[in-house]
Amino acid sequence: MALRLMESLPEIEDQELVTRTLNGDREAFGVLVERHQDRIFGLVRHYTRNPVEVEDIVQDTFLKAFTRLSSFQRQGSFYTWVYRIAVNTALDLFKRQGRNPVQTVEDPEVIGTPPSRGLMRPDAQMQEREIAEITHEVLAELPEIFRTVLILREFEQQAYQDIADLLGISIGTVESRIFRARAKFKEQILQRYPEYGQVD
């Protein structure tokens, strides 16, 4: 089924698919979803390790995109637009569930403080999967504003300007938020895994 959709509408632009969807073409919307679903799944899985939750969030993202499709600005990229909806959907769900309730104000003192204790790199013999396990566990503990910039930057390799656009903040805020997020991440990992602290 999925494959058939792609084959029947292979090289049509997203914009055209949006128009067709708005005209009631269900197949066109299916192709749009199919084209972008993997990357949205890839993004959302950094927010939760529960696969059912991941699927719920991605599904909700596309359903929201569908209901707002008429407000999509045609000159922009459909993917970026959906991506932004996905980030908001994930954040909103966790807020509603009361996860990471800490609405962290950006604490200015962090920036001037050199690290008291360094963080080691992961052991060379550790599997990537094991490292990711720890990283996600620590990320889940971070206040959402920090978690989001780290996911977007470190896993999703987004440019600062794109992160700024996605989150509706200035590039200067992105810079300082990433800086602080890294400091917080380090703090948190050392708290949970003191063995990764550097002795100097």
Place this chain on the structure above:
Amino acid sequence: MKCEAVRSLVAGYLDDELSESQASPVRQHLLDCGECRKLMQAQTAEKSWFVPTEPMTAPEGFAARVSRRAFAGDKGLLTPVAPQGTGGGEPRILQFAIQMTAVAAAVLLILALGMKFSAHPEGAELRADSSDLREALETMDRLNREERLELPGENSAGEFQPTATEAGK
């Protein structure tokens, strides 16, 4: 360049997000200043914990399922329940204003009741009343959040839907 200024640029420096004119004084400072270098090393170590993860694939039939649901009018499990009567052509901002007016009226009423009760304190009723207030505040909060969620991509330029009244000029 001062340490303070360098530290605000360290993240961008590591991520290769600075222009050369920004990066070069940072580089020079890092050569000269041990404290800032230490800070940069800490941030480098942090980055090494983010290993590339294998690409994800959506479950079989996901797109077709979502598309079917979308056309069946499913707004999603996680979506807050939309207020009734949103089918018309009225702009969202108007809907929002109406919602907010209603909520504000409810909050005022409850506050007024609350003041009345607090003038004649009666334990049980007061408690019931304050939970109503909380509920109203939560509703308001929820509406605020919905409004925030509506924002992506909706910077109304050129997207304003003409309503029937416009035809009459």
